[in-house]
Amino acid sequence: MTITIHLVGGLGNQMFQYAFGTALAQHYQTNLLLDDSWYARLPAADTARQMDLMCLKISNTQFIPPQKEAFSFIKSTRLKKLLQSFLPNGPVVHREKKGFFFDRAVFTLNSANTQNHFFTGYWQAFNYIEAIRTQLQAEFQPRAGLNQHYQYYRSLMQSSPAAMVHVRRGDYIHLPAAAQFHGALSLHYYLAGMRLILEREPNTQFFLFSDDLPWCKENFPRDFKITYIDRSDAADADAQEIDLMTYCQHFIIANSSFSWWGAWLRKNIDGLVIAPNRWISDTSLDLSDLLPANWQRLPA
Template identity: 35%
Template structure:
């Protein structure tokens, strides 16, 4: 008996995929395993959950369902073995599916599962699993010290493939400077003497376009494969302004302080084909 979750995408997506599997593994008392076959072919991101204290094994090829996306050799191997141990659960929509939580037996999760409703019942466990497996780098430790001396607000500016990839741009779109100005103004009305810490995959754009009379610190991204540390720097801030990005979603969610204030975009997706009603926690403000 096992719960297997299909891992693909960037760090934020990997975390959602892990979290739904972890939730079902806890509720059913089964082992959690990760299927990384798609990550071997995914060129835009690398598997990154090893940065955290996760509790999961790696799935073996014969344990995963036979699907067209697996490749000819893998399908042939599975067919020869005549094994199909798991019920294949394919995500039907971006909205929360409550029937998932009552499933039993061996399960294979295939989707993005972007809602805390899948794992809210074990929130403390998920936050513990996503604690860092190694100490912060010295540069990030210095930033953390700065964050702790201020009334810090994390601000995330996601551009990257949202700009360069036509498909990602059509689905998500980018957040304009005017929105960040309005969000920072609203945060300043709720926060005494805020200090904004700006995290971005395009720091030059952020510095050029985010102008403010408030105190601002632009955190330079590091190309060291330790972006989970940047997420934890976000989580160390008292309040948060997220982009339409799962990376900053987790940066805000990992902050366990119930008094935190989080501002998220009113429209997470540019495409009307995606319903985001279950993606943003009810306690967050949407602007």
Template identity: 30%
Template sequence: MIVVRLMGGVGNQMFQYAAGRALALRLEAPLRLDLSSFPDERGREFALGSLPLCAEVVTSAELECFPPVAAAPSGGRAARMLRRIACRVRGARRSGGPLRFREPHFHYASAFERLTGDVYLDGYWQSERYFAAASSTVAKELTLAEPQDARNAELAARILSSDSVSVHVRRGDYVHDPTLAGLYAELSPDWYRRAALMAASGLAAPEFFVFSDDPDWVRGHLDFGHPLTVVDHNAGAPLADMRLMSLCGRHVIANSSFSWWGAWLDRRPGAVVLAPAKWFGPRRARRRIDDLYPATWRRT
């Protein structure tokens, strides 16, 4: 049995599900979802219930099978983390007993590949490398199924019949929540204009579809010199926006796991994705982020 803890917003939950699903497939084990983090301190809820997931909610009896996290050994913080993870992985391979595997750092943890037996996953797992081997399954299960409402169906048809470019603008809590100040890079209108023109390069008649939690800011600050539609009618239905994003032919994403998935779910060969090279602000500037980007994406 694989249990994965879901937490955070829509994009974070997708990363967690994807990692858990890939591990469950590799080990031929059932997947369980731990939803005990919801609602969280920011009022976020489990957001994937309308998707065709292949998992059930874990029971309290199943959770009791997993031992508590062991105390960290002495030494530097990084060394303690690595030794703790290595110890847990080795112990699981020896005994075959359940273990809790906590993500040791932001970049890809190769110890994930050596997990066996019953595993509880606790982390964010923000790298395609955790689920690349199961990408087709993950994409199918994290794509909102039809039918759509009439307005979204009409917009989807427009997107598919045009030289469409999706643009995601994340502001909201990044800008207005003081607890997040300095955690994420703030992307300027100039950055969006530059990235949008790069993404549209070579298109005969590009049409931009902009998705944002601050549509008024978009209308007041962004002009790409081509037709632009601000998609703002899916309030409270983020998966509907994500599906529309994935239908666009090219993508400009924000430093946001939500738009990461909007672009990644476009599984057509040769999809063009422009992503910010600077993902984090000064408080997280030392994080290694190379594993965050799929190999074919362009950073600017």
């Protein structure tokens, strides 16, 4: 038996998928394979992404090698695997039934010992991975270590009460599909979160991460003590910034897996984590499997 995980999306999504696969492989005491074929034919409507997992200190680096196979003329990996499942000895295909939902059934597969299993989805629920948190804290660090550019910000974080603020705009504003599905959070959400932290820690220094720093510098009040994180041009900048986030004491995350990981991997578990009460445009979505109960939700 082998567990194969279909990887899609940016680094935050890749981390969720890898973590889910690792937890599942350990549960069944079997091997984990990673399918990164999505990145070779990125859908035109999606945000441009690249495979970034290798920038992290992950212990499992077994990727499916490019190969000729049945149904190779079909571009969709999910459809291809579904068709292959009808072949003798084909994999059992599992497609995530519901986003941001913990599906206990994946840990009780009837055919776990006799067939290979292929999983496609995002698997963004902390219950899948809570048991391996310590392992993930060790693996989800930059393989090359924190570089000098970000070490400077880390030294500032360690010298005063520090709070991370992540403002994601970019594709949430300018890419129609992402803007409609996710949508950027309001400035009111961020300011309410910052004031809440200041009530607890008046001397807090805020460290703001964003893909749109000019907008942030123009719109965030100047009376807050804010250090804006200039993005490095290093190839592993995403991995560097998620790791840098974990050194803060308090967190105001965006509706983004990127800052979700910064907060979940945090080194100080006693601080405040503030999250939006909506993750996507559908405000009726139940977020209890995505956002731990001790994370405080604010209107967004």
